[in-house]
Structure formats: C-alpha cells, structure tokens
Amino acid sequence: MRSRTTAARNSCSGPWNSTLKFLSTCFPRPRSGSRRPRGRPGKSGGVMRRIVVLATVIGVGALSYVASAFQSGQQAPKVVEVEKLKDNLFLLKGGGGNTAVFVQANGITVVDTKNPGWGTPILTKIKELSAKPVTTIINTHTHGDHVSGNVEFPATVEVVTQENTAANMKKMAPVTGLSQPGATPPPNIFDQNQGRGLAKKTFKDRMTLGSGADQVDLYYFGRGHTNGDAWVLFPSLRVVHAGDIFSGKNLPLLDANNGGSGVEIGDTLAKAHSALGKSADMVITGHSTQMTMNDLQEYAQFNREFLSAVQGAKKAGRSAEEVAKSWTMPAKYAGYAAPQPARLQSNVQVIFNETK
Numbered sequence: 311m312r313s314r315t316t317a318a319r320n321s322c323s324g325p326w327n328s329t330l331k332f333l334s335t336c337f338p339r340p341r342s343g344s345r346r347p348r349g350r351p352g353k354s355g356g357v358m359r360r361i362v363v364l365a366t367v368i369g370v371g372a373l374s375y376v377a378s379a380f381q382s383g384q385q386a387p388k389v390v391e392v393e394k395l396k397d398n399l400f401l402l403k404g405g406g407g408n409t410a411v412f413v414q415a416n417g418i419t420v421v422d423t424k425n426p427g428w429g430t431p432i433l434t435k436i437k438e439l440s441a442k443p444v445t446t447i448i449n450t451h452t453h454g455d456h457v458s459g460n461v462e463f464p465a466t467v468e469v470v471t472q473e474n475t476a477a478n479m480k481k482m483a484p485v486t487g488l489s490q491p492g493a494t495p496p497p498n499i500f501d502q503n504q505g506r507g508l509a510k511k512t513f514k515d516r517m518t519l520g521s522g523a524d525q526v527d528l529y530y531f532g533r534g535h536t537n538g539d540a541w542v543l544f545p546s547l548r549v550v551h552a553g554d555i556f557s558g559k560n561l562p563l564l565d566a567n568n569g570g571s572g573v574e575i576g577d578t579l580a581k582a583h584s585a586l587g588k589s590a591d592m593v594i595t596g597h598s599t600q601m602t603m604n605d606l607q608e609y610a611q612f613n614r615e616f617l618s619a620v621q622g623a624k625k626a627g628r629s630a631e632e633v634a635k636s637w638t639m640p641a642k643y644a645g646y647a648a649p650q651p652a653r654l655q656s657n658v659q660v661i662f663n664e665t666k
Contacts (some may be wrong), residue, residue: 319643329485350356354512388428388601390435396547400439404626406455411436411552414524417445421542421551422456429462430626450553452568460507469509472530475538476509478568486566487656532578537569541582550586551594556609558598560647564660572661576614583607612643620661636659
C-alpha cells in the first residue's frame with residue numbers, strides 16, 4: 311500500500327533562485343534555442359538580467375503570479391498518467407495507488423481513487439477517455455492513498471467495499487509500519503467531508519456487479535495487507551485488480567492496526583490464485599507494473615517462506631530486532647525490491663505478535 315507518494319521539495323538556496331527554477335519548469339526554453347549563460351556565482355547582475363528578460367517575455371503579471379505561487383508553497387501540478395490495458399480498461403498512475411477505469415455500456419467503474427486532492431485530476435483524465443459518467447467506485451482497502459479521492463467524486467457515485475473495509479474507512483486508523491509513535495494521526499478525510507465518499511454497498515465474501523461484458527466480480531479471500539482486501543475481477547477482460555495485498559514484488563506492508571496479518575497473507579494469496587487462476591491472465595498490482603497469475607503464485611510462496619523464517623527464528627529464541635537485522639532476500643527472489651529496514655522490522659514484529 312502503499313501511501314507511498316511524497317511531494318518533491320525545492321532545494322534552492324534563495325527566493326530568486328527558487329523563483330527562477332519554478333519559472334524554468336513552467337516556461338521551458340524552446341528546444342531549438344541556445345542555452346542562456348548563467349550569472350556568475352556570488353554576483354546578482356546575471357540573476358537580475360534573467361528576471362528582466364523573463365518578465366518581458368511572459369509579462370509582469372505572470373511573473374507576479376509565479377512568485378506568489380512560490381511564496382505560498384503551491385504544489386506541483388497533479389499529473390495523471392494513462393496506460394491502456396484493454397479497449398475499455400485503463401490504468402491511471404500517479405498520486406497514490408494504481409487506479410483502474412472500466413468503461414461500461416452505461417457508465418464507468420473506478421477502482422481506487424488515490425491520495426487527497428487526486429479525485430478531481432482522476433475525473434478530469436477520465437473525461438478525456440470517455441464522455442460517460444462515473445457510476446461506481448470500488449475501494450480495494452482502507453488506506454488513504456487508495457480511498458481519499460472518493461470525497462471529490464459526485465455524491466451520486468456508489469461506493470462499494472468489502473464490509474471490513476467499510477468499517478475501517480469510518481475510523482481511518484493509523485497504518486502499522488507508517489505511523490510514528492506519539493505522532494498525531496492525520497485527520498479522517500471522511501469526517502472532514504461529512505461522510506461523503508464512504509461505502510454504501512458492501513460484501514462479505516463475494517459480490518457481482520452488472521452482467522455480460524460489463525460484469526465485475528468482487529472477492530474476499532481473507533486477511534493479508536488489511537482485513538478487508540478486495541479482489542476486483544473483470545471477467546470479460548481476464549484482468550484482476552489486487553490492490554495492495556499484491557502491491558508489487560516486495561515485502562508487503564502488514565497493517566495490523568487495520569486487521570492485516572503476516573501469518574495469514576501467504577494463504578490468502580494462495581487462495582486467490584487458486585480461485586482466479588483460470589479466470590484472469592493479468593494482475594493489476596497496488597503500486598507496481600502488471601503481473602501474471604504465475605507471479606501471484608510465486609508471491610504467495612514468498613510470503614509463506616518469510617513467515618516460516620520469522621517463526622522459526624522466534625522458536626529458536628531470537629528477538630524480533632535480531633531477525634530484522636539478519637534477514638536478507640533469498641537468492642531465488644533476486645528480482646524483488648530490497649526490503650526497507652523499517653518495513654522489515656515492522657513485519658517481523660507483526661508476525662512475532664501473532665505467533666504464540
């Protein structure tokens with residue numbers, strides 16, 4: 311899950327240099343133009359000459375606007391990238407978890423809506439893909455980088471989640487492994503918006519929405535990343551969105567605060583592979599590139615082996631800290647991302663807590 315998007319920080323040393331960097335980003339030089347020489351270090355003349363030239367070209371009003379934007383800490387534009395997976399299925403990247411857009415006969419189903427402030431950019435991008443209205447949002451789990459954009463969608467859009475996720479979204483508890491001890495938890499975005507964007511329709515183990523080419527099947531196979539990880543299958547396209555229970559080839563984030571389980575995740579992934587293996591060829595991950603069902607099977611085994619290693623170490627009398635410091639990625643999983651120390655420590659502790 312990751313929420314995993316961070317805003318870029320300006321590294322300039324002074325306000326004029328910062329403004330110039332901002333301007334060069336918003337108003338890049340023509341590709342055919344020659345590079346303008348920089349002012350000499352320690353001299354202000356070159357900097358001032360560039361400002362005069364820029365002001366002449368783009369106008370004092372535009373310069374004032376950019377300077378004002380810099381001083382107010384305006385964030386960079388929210389850019390949504392589109393990848394076409396099928397004729398009527400698109401993947402929207404940027405701003406949080408991977409968002410799927412399924413264009414149906416009479417409307418559009420969206421799976422996951424990213425971080426706060428990204429709902430409107432998602433809607434804007436969808437309008438470039440289809441004139442049809444968004445009718446349904448499906449959230450794969452409760453984390454803010456997958457659900458926060460809900461509040462920016464029209465109130466008429468129906469939000470669907472697994473029943474445990476619906477309960478979790480009302481609380482928006484801090485995420486295990488991401489929250490800092492003693493830190494003030496972020497405000498509940500749904501409380502801030504008077505409950506807008508919360509789920510109105512839920513399922514326990516399985517639900518089907520629509521029929522024929524428009525059909526969407528929802529599954530819940532058990533605890534893993536959280537206790538409400540939904541699998542979203544588009545049977546006519548043979549594609550399934552797994553959310554963050556399969557965020558990519560890496561150590562998963564085990565969010566015990568929201569019901570996640572290091573003991574059960576491997577079995578849950580194996581159940582998903584067994585149930586969906588003949589229905590899907592492509593897996594949309596929570597944050598990475600698309601995977602195959604063989605990748606899913608391998609990921610289930612990876613998590614089972616990690617569990618076995620940690621539980622074996624605990625049985626041998628080793629501490630969670632010792633295990634986290636000594637564990638390394640097995641050679642046969644060389645293509646997996648190197649474990650983040652904080653996540654490794656957190657996952658080991660979650661498994662220790664679950665293992666009696």
